[in-house]
Every structure is written in structure tokens, then in C-alpha cells.
Amino acid sequence: MPKNRVAPYRKPVAGLLAAALLLIAGCSSAEGGQGSRKRVLTTFTVLADMARAVAGDAVSVESITKPGAEIHEYEPTPSDLRKSAGVDLVLENGLGLERWFDRFVRSANAKRATLSTGVEPIPIRSGQYEGKANPHAWMSPANARIYVRNIVTALTELDPGNAAVFKANAERYEAQLAEIETFLRSELGKLPPAQRALVTCEGAFSYLARDSGLREAYLWPVNSDEEGTPQQIAATVTFVRENSVPAVFCESTVNDKAQQQVARETGAKLGGTLYVDSLSEEGGPVPTYLRLLRYDAETVVAGLTGGAR
Template sequence: MRIRLIPSFAAALLALGIASRAQADDKVNAVASFSILADMVKNVGGDRVVVTELVGPDGDAHEFDPTPADAKKLAGADIFFVNGLGFEGWMERLETSSGFKGATVVASKGVKALTIEEDDEHLHGDVADDDDDHDEHAKGEDHDDDEHEDHAKGEDHDHDEHAKGEDDDHDHEDHAKGEDDDHDHEEHAKGEDHDDEHAEAHHHHHHGGTDPHAWQDLANGEIYVANIRDGLIAADPDGKAVYEANAEKYLAALKKEDAAVKAAIGALPQSHRRIITSHDAFGYFGEAYGLEILAPEGISTASEPSAKDVAKIIRQIREDKIPAVFMENITNPKMLEQIAKESGAKIGGTLYSDALSAKDGPAPTYLDMFKHNVGTLTAALSS
């Protein structure tokens, strides 16, 4: 009897194996550009979607350099989720090299993008009129012709010299030698290597452009979720009911967390709502929740601040009695440690800006990231 059952049992196992493979093949193969976006896609896609992230936990999408393995991942995908707003400067190159034929979904479509500008003392954000303007910015066209002409008129050097990192009042040359009127800045200049290439990148980066970090406002996160839902429905119409139900549940959680963040930051004294972070990734957070965020680096981690900029930050911390500086999980902490030491501000902890933590870390999901960041901010600023 048992001998005659073995073929039937084997056939059943084979059938189960075939069914399992068929179910796996039926899943939507999605690639997300970075870990925060991948988590959103997982929440909306649920069991119908397999999600692969290109830039993983604690990774820096600004500095990401796709490999042939990444191109292979994208080549086999049904759908590609990207942030947009110029965040993934490598995206088009990767799509071309991979031969990707699927749909690309820009998760930030529809958000009111902020722009980054620089004045004499610090960076600030304004609402951009057109999200598409950043496509030109991503190609290096940060300034229009009129701005460039006006800027050139105020310089003692010609444009070629300025592009090499030379400041209008010769400060850059002096700072490179460690000669600054501010003694703290002199110490900093001696401890940091800011070559002309970095100065040039910093110059171009800070004088205007779209801020791509729109996910740092949970209201924008809701827009991301809606775009992800619609993209998955277009790729997999049979899963429409599942994607809509998952998105509705996830949106409710985002709304709840948004209210919690507003309440927590709103409880802080007004005088304690100014902080320093290493790069300017929290502009949307500041606009949405009432914090003023200052950053020595711009919206990208690809450039370093000049010694002059760092000296201005140090002076501003002292003058405005800014209580704390915060590290970021994707940036080198040495610069902020130097700023904290010279200014007297305390280091308030580590914030997660452009990437989640590993699964066993404090910010393994998008919602956990907000909970951790707000807890870290309020703990440091309420004391």
C-alpha cells in the first residue's frame, strides 16, 4: 500500500512545487531606488510584490554608483520606483545600461517642491513653482543667465577663476592657508581639507536648486503612497483591491504619525526649535513641523562646505544660542563634531535622513524613522 502511495505523494509534491513557482512568477517584480521608498512599496504591495532596493540601509543615494549587478536587477523588473526631483542623478544612466523595458514611477509626482537658496548667513527653503525645473538642475544648470551675469558683475575675478574655487574677496585663498580673522575658523581650516574641487561643487550646489528630500514631510509621504498604489495597479490590474486596501491602511498610519510629530515638536519652546544637521535633508521636515534647520552642506552629500561656511555656522550657533547639532546616518560625523566643539553646542544624536537603518536598528521602516527622529530631537531640545 505504501509503495503505491509514493507515486501519488510525489505527484502531489510536484504539483505543489509547480504551483509555488507559478505563484512566485505571478508576483510583481519591483525595484526601488533607495531603502525609504522600498519600504513604502512593500507596505502598499504586500504579498503580491517582490521589492528589491538599489541603495540599502545606511546607504547614500547621492554617492551611489550603479554596478552591472544593479543593472541586472533592473533589467528583470516589471516596475521601477524612483524619488525624482533629481535625487537619483544616476537613474537615466542605469535605465539605459540595463535595457529596462518596464514602467518607471516617480513617487514624488505632485508634491510642492522646495528650493534651496543661500544668503549671507544660512540656507533656507522656498516653494518651487515647477517640479520639472530640477531636471535642468540635475544636469548642472543651477543658475539662469541673468543670475550668472549679475553674480559675475560683483566679482573681482573673472568667471574662470571663480569656477576654480576663488572667492570674491580672496577669502578662499586665505582660508586655504588657515588665515582667518575668526580664530575658531582658523583652527577648523587647519583640520579640514577643502580643495578647489570641493569648493567649486559647494558653490554650484548652494546657489539654488530643488530639494529632493520630500519624504521628510509625512503629508508628502501620502502623495508617494498614492503614486505607488496607482503604479502597482497599472502594472497589476488584478491586484487593484489589494493595493487599494493596503494603501488605505498605510495612509491612516501616516496621518496618525503626522499628528504625533506636530504635537511633539509643537510642545518644544520656540527658542529651542533651531538645529544644525550635517547636510540639508530636513527642509521639508522644518517647513511642515516648525523647526529651523541649518546645514553646512547642501542638499547633496557629494560636496563639502568651505571653511568660510563652517565659520559662519559656528558664529551663528553662538549668536543665536542654537542648542544642538545632529549627526546623520549617511554622513561623516567629523565636521559636526568639530562644529560642536568650537561652538559649544551639544551633539543631540543621530537622525535618519536619506536611508533607513538595518532591520535591527532604530529606524528600519519609514514610520520608525519618524518616531526615532522626533524622539531624538525632542529629547535633546526639551532639556
């Protein structure tokens, strides 16, 4: 499967940024629609789904990236960049995830809110980003409740007249997140202690592993152009062998070739595709964030216990 990204934390090329500025400058503020709903833009599909759950019909919410996109170093296209014209608010993850978006959004003159504010970050433990915050905090339902509260605050400041709507929607959504958290702990807690090890391509499950009592190993810490090096593969093979891990996994937005090699060398099976950075299209396996969390838990349990999805 071809990769859909460039090296991590690389800034967009100058020509693309210049095109973005021209596009934004050429769009009038009326494009947002006088008297229409407020417009909110999120950096990726997971955040958009969470924001829509809180906003309901009161606010228009759109994602700059499309389902299936790799977000770490996504380069916006001209059509993507047009979405910023006239938006009232941008919701971003933070924790270093969307550095590709910074200069572009500053030029859009929109309010910004960082949804991971208040999350206790887990540091990346290896590679060139060692010590920096792991950005995948949304993979914890407990953290997701922090995201939801930050969304409520941002939307209420944007549209005070709908504050009661946002609060009521958020309360319902937090109840659903609590149910998912119970499900995750229950399902992953069924694993025998020796099988409570999650081996993935990217180190995107640190928060989920922490909350669910799983040991974690991965090939690379952050999606980059240094994926599946001989050193990464050798270290992962050692972990799988020493811990008798029955299955290894890879994420939907990356190439699983290196993980296939780990499986061949250890006798582990490929346990299935996990979703982290993007939802699927409608009709796909994870069209919502809540479904993403449940799907990943079911996939991990089935893979590690020998069950079928």
C-alpha cells in the same frame, strides 16, 4: 566614519555603465519568472519600504541600494545592476536625486514612476544647486501621502487585478502616516520657541522643518565632495551662537567631523544621529520608514531639551 559616495550628480563611469548594459543584455526576460509576481525595483530603501506597505504580498519589491548607503551619488555594483534584469517597474524619488540611475534604468526597459510627482518642492537656498528642488520630500508625512497615492497608481497600472489590495493597504498606511504626522507636530511643538532650531549636516530636513515650525540651518545643502568647508562651518557656528542652539545633529550616511567642530566652537552638544537617506538593517533603530520619522523626532526633541534618548 568613511564616506560612501562620490561628488553629487556625477554620472557613473563609462566602464561601469558598459558593464551594466552587458549584464542586462545577457539576462533573458524569463529571469523575472513567467507566472510569478510582478517585480518592482526602487532606488533606495525608504521607497522600498513604502512600496511594500502598499503592495503587500501581491508584488515583489526590492531596493537597488542597501541599508546604510548614501544615495545621492551611489554607483551601482555589478550585482546591483543585475537586479534590473526582468523588473516590471522602477519607482524613483525624482527631484534630481537619482541622476546616477537614469541611463542604467533606461537600458532595463522597465516602466518608471516618479513618486514625488505632485509635491510642492522647496528650493535649495545655497551652494551650486541653489534654486533647484530639495529632493528630500519624503521627510514630510504630508508629502509621504502623495508618494503613497503615486505608488497605488503605478502598481494598479502594473497589476490591475490587485487594485483593491493596493487601495486597502494604502488606506491603512495613510492612517499610520497621519498618526506619525500628529506625533511629529506634538513632540516638536513642545519645544520652547527659542529652541525650535534644527541644525544638521545636510539640508535634508527642509520639508520636516517647514511642517513642524522649525528654523533650519545646515552645513551643506546636498551631500557632496564639498562638505564641511571653512565657510560652511563658520556660517553654521554663527547661526548656532546667535540663536543659542543647544544641540546640533548629523545624518547616518555622512561623516560628522565638521559638525563636531561646530559643537566645539559653540558649546553645543552633538544631539544624536538622524536618519534620512536610508533605513537601517532589521534590528537597527529605523528598519521602517514610519520608525525613521518617529526616531528622528524623538532624537531632535531629546537633543534640544537636554533629555536622553
